[in-house]
Amino acid sequence: MAVQGKKATKKFSSSTTSMGSDEDLKVYCQPCDRDGPRLPTHGYCTNCSEHLCETCFTLHRRHTLSRHHTLLDKTNMPQTMSPATPRQPDIFTKQCPKHNIEMIKFYCHDHKALLCSVCVTLEHTVTSCNVNYIPDISGKTIDSTEYQDVLKDLNDMTERSSKILQDMKKLNELSNKSLTEALTDILKFRKEINQRLDEMERQVKMAAKVIQEDNSKNLKTVETACGDVLKSLKSSSDVIKNLNTSKQANDLFIELKHAQQMIKDYKQIVSKLSKFEVKGYKFEPNEVISNLLEKEKSLGTLKGRILSPALRSRQCSQMDKIGIKTSKDTIDCNISGMTLLTPDLLIITDYNNMAMKIVDISSKSVQAPHKFDSEPYDVTTVSQNEVAVTLPFHQTIQFFSVSRNNLMQKHTLKVDGICYGISCHKDKMVVSYQDPAKVQILLINGTVLQTIQDENIFKNPNYITTSDNCIFVSDYVLKTVTKLNWQCEVRGKYVCKESPCGLTMSDDGTVFVCIENPTIEEISGDCSKGQVVVKDIQWPRAVCWSAETCTLYTSSSVIPECNFINLFKLSN
Template structure:
């Protein structure tokens, strides 16, 4: 028995039925006060009311919430948006004690809805928004997809109509079709890779052949130098031999003449002595001349002076040659004109912003998401392109400049004032989160990523650097002949593209830093974006146009004109959409992301 208690009161939600103007009945609810006497004791009572201090008899049970409910809570449970699809048992079917039964009286229709919501990990997906074509949990429905704005269905209410449906068969066919396409793509890639590897085998053979030709040329040059030295040696030997013979003969002649003169003087043959002495005068004069000649003769010593041009050429080039993709010389590059239509704009200024926006970097993360850097407000923002709104914003300590995607859930942002590259993640509930950072040795501006390599542009001095993901410098490009004010960069497997407003051009480089081509005659080239067909979109902030130029920078076409100072651009191949932002110092232009269908 319950301990007697004083009478308490409880506000109850009672239901009445009325008829509307169109003849349909509707439930209306009114608040009434019901007296609960203290001498009433209920073994099975309403658990939500009991928590508020009032004990009412249970008239039903929710299998999802595992709670007994009074009459009013039972009615409200049916009407509430979050619980209207719960499995409710009436008084006859409900458990007869507050202890949860070991076997359920009725199996819930949502027991097999066990897929976690990607945004709310503790909630299961139970709803589908027809307007946005998205699977939702109860939190998603409450926060973002209300029935006032969206057509939301409870999955068990609509799922049975999809069994063996037309969509079921269509989707299977589409998936099978795509599987076949992927299979063909893989086969084609294998063939292309095999051809590439085969060509590289030929390249290795050509490198060895070229090295052999260089060796032959150097061997020939060495032989010529050796022959010259040997020729001089032989000339020295011949000269020495000639001089030895000549002077030996003169020595013998002098010795013979001297002996003759001595004998004539001893035998007192005056006439012959006189003649011999006079003949000796000529021999002595000739000897004097020969001695003077020999003393003035110089036999040179030699040093080897290397050919500086050969040495400088080898030191300057640093390689035997370069690998270039094969091009068909008979197939000129063509640029097809594009048609465009403006699809609208997204206001990227949010309530937290202290100033008007200045978007200095932009990258497409996926078809529904663009990441932008707002340098004036020191923020990185996430844009939902399907809903035309800013979904998240990350405040940084300093002004960011440019942004590039690393993988599908990570981006890297340059921060010039701190001389660092900041990595940012987007994989937790579509929220921007700061991760690690790497230091760089200058005021970094543009950034692009390709296969775990970062290419970063710098001002003062103008340079490009290729870094690994830990910030180690792999290549340092400081050539000032083609770099003056490098701004934005873009990359693919073979090339680096640089917009340089000082040079008024876009320059294409190899990954070794060699200039391949240049597209000049621009006003103020800035943002770059590679298309899916290898062409390059580039903003000309001064000429108020966006151009599409060929991969080799040989030709280009204007694809958007009469737009106010476009500064950054990105391309979505899947939707054929071109996105751009302007930099005019005017809020009515700078605070928007513009969307064009190409």
């Protein structure tokens, strides 16, 4: 019976090779050494960099996670203990996000996923995925290239985040400045309106004053004339009465005849005086202004326009090129569309060879080409393992599930036109059409949400790129890149010197566009300005941006460049 507080001594079969003391064993089983006496070694695992006893050697061959390891027998194994970094105790502290009661213990190289035991059992079995037990591989990460790369990427992301924060602060300063300018413009506009209304008021008052002056002038004329008439009439009347009283017949006769002539003359004068008018006043408001004030509810419209940071000054260098012509291709390639599924998996459509291909960036190899019975045009990422391809001449969109070396056809969506460009964002797709030219926003199931069909906006809409709040469409005939919102309202337009083709959006909202002159330009998010980032690339066709590696992937339409994907590194 074991004494409480002490560990029971392990017993070993007599068939086991006789054991020496710890000091005598120069090469011993390293797994057993962690929890018991040292046992003589029987073999060596090159994957784990460990010597194994006979029992561990046998179990190593049987265990699911280690049965594919390379084992060396006693004759071929290293005869001295490896000075490798000591293995850390198998203590796990990170919970699995899918299975909260389980700890992360494994890593899938195919899906670049951290896994728990349940994940390995249900979703990432050893038969389908390349899975390792983390302690078996973690020792090599100390001061490794991966360690250095991750630190560099963290520093890069820190710098980029700081740059975005600085840009946002600058944009807010610009916004506040534009608000001050807008308020000044409002006051200026109101002042102009007031000045104009004051002028109109002055004109009306002047008109009233003219009427008033006319009335006063007429009154004065009547007063003077009537005063003279009344004076003359009274004087004549008094003379006639006196002559009549004094019986002076001759003078009375003559005065009466004078009076009769005077009365006749004064009748004409009084008749004229009676025709003078006195004007009253009545104000009738201007109907246009009255109706305007009644109908209009605002002095004007204050619009929030998108402010874009200044385009960064970029340094461009060609990193590499990857050959994408396969033995099954009958003619030279024409890569009309491309999309990144993961940072090292590029999906491309080959229009000439009626194929879709997987390009492994890491190994520079082309995997699992899928042949169509008509020319595919563009391709977009739908989810982490799904893409959609436009087939113009079938008027369909074909969906595929994708793994590292396999393309599996899923469902097909019939659309109502010759579809070319496509871009998927969350649960929506934006598709461009020709004959007639239009752009549609659809749900993944094909339900049409919005359509824009206007020759003033699109005559040959081609490629599309999307984000949370905007859509960019290149038009080959109009030589424009048009910015739309998700309600299909135009929010900006950039005019190119030559016809634009492929589009891709950067992580900070700018757009890279292939121009046939031949360059790749970067356009600001508000379409107000652009700059050349890649020069002298022959007839660029499709383009794709990797934010993780700051790399532009481009294709060309001329031989022999059409058989390669070019990689350009962009740095600030």
